[in-house]
Amino acid sequence: MMNRIEFQFSDRLKKGEKLFIPYVMAGDGGLEVLGGRLALLEKFGASAIEIGIPFSDPVADGPVIQQAGIRALQAGTTLKAVIEKIKEVRKLISVPLIVMTYMNPILAYGIDRFVCDLQQAGVDGCIIPDLPIEEEEMIIHQLEEFGVELIRLVTMATPKDRIIKIAEKGRGFLYTVTVKGITGVRNELDDSLSSFLKSVKEISNKPVIAGFGVSSPEQVKELSQDCDGVIVGSKIVDLFNQNKINEIKLLMESSLVSEEVI
Numbered sequence: 001m002m003n004r005i006e007f008q009f010s011d012r013l014k015k016g017e018k019l020f021i022p023y024v025m026a027g028d029g030g031l032e033v034l035g036g037r038l039a040l041l042e043k044f045g046a047s048a049i050e051i052g053i054p055f056s057d058p059v060a061d062g063p064v065i066q067q068a069g070i071r072a073l074q075a076g077t078t079l080k081a082v083i084e085k086i087k088e089v090r091k092l093i094s095v096p097l098i099v100m101t102y103m104n105p106i107l108a109y110g111i112d113r114f115v116c117d118l119q120q121a122g123v124d125g126c127i128i129p130d131l132p133i134e135e136e137e138m139i140i141h142q143l144e145e146f147g148v149e150l151i152r153l154v155t156m157a158t159p160k161d162r163i164i165k166i167a168e169k170g171r172g173f174l175y176t177v178t179v180k181g182i183t184g185v186r187n188e189l190d191d192s193l194s195s196f197l198k199s200v201k202e203i204s205n206k207p208v209i210a211g212f213g214v215s216s217p218e219q220v221k222e223l224s225q226d227c228d229g230v231i232v233g234s235k236i237v238d239l240f241n242q243n244k245i246n247e248i249k250l251l252m253e254s255s256l257v258s259e260e261v262i
Contacts, residue, residue, distance in 0.1 A: 019229025
């Protein structure tokens with residue numbers, strides 16, 4: 001049986017569409033705005049939505065998302081409160097929801113309780129950037145039992161044999177990091193990125209989604225030529241912070257690339 005991520009992505013890709021996953025920081029602007037932002041992003045064409053959990057030591061995040069996390073923490077946002085808010089608004093959102101967090105908050109929350117609460121809130125997937133595959137045993141069985149997909153990451157520095165090993169796991173998508181570093185807006189993409197994405201596509205039997213440093217329609221279209229879609233984080237977070245809702249709409253609508261199905 002397909003999970004919601006598999007079903008939605010398979011359906012869109014069969015139609016020749018490219019996937020677009022926007023990222024929001026839960027609690028930035030107040031937790032009460034999260035439901036409205038999720039609804040807007042779905043309305044603008046999101047294939048799924050990544051929801052960041054604010055954390056004091058976000059090792060994979062660049063300055064824009066770090067500042068959003070600080071604002072959220074200063075507003076009193078907690079992991080428990082985010083999950084409760086997702087559960088409250090889930091009935092209004094039909095696209096897959098994917099939580100992005102780190103192991104320390106999960107351990108503090110309690111692994112079993114965390115996974116159970118995610119499932120009850122209607123969360124479909126979880127991204128944990130500081131969890132290597134060698135240490136997945138601490139949480140993977142709980143995630144599989146409750147049907148919450150662990151989304152794994154590969155980078156341009158990941159050896160090919162390790163990419164093969166990672167790509168064999170799970171049923172969601174393969175998060176392919178497009179920069180050598182943390183998240184954040186980049187004006188230019190790495191020259192070797194195209195060949196890297198093509199090589200990962202050849203290896204993976206799941207959708208390959210590019211993320212980190214993607215900030216413009218031009219970059220989205222360029223990257224989407226070599227993979228199945230993109231994740232856009234810092235740009236979306238920044239535009240929400242400036243209340244530039246129409247610019248988010250224009251970014252997403254101009255970035256959703258369709259191809260003629262042959």
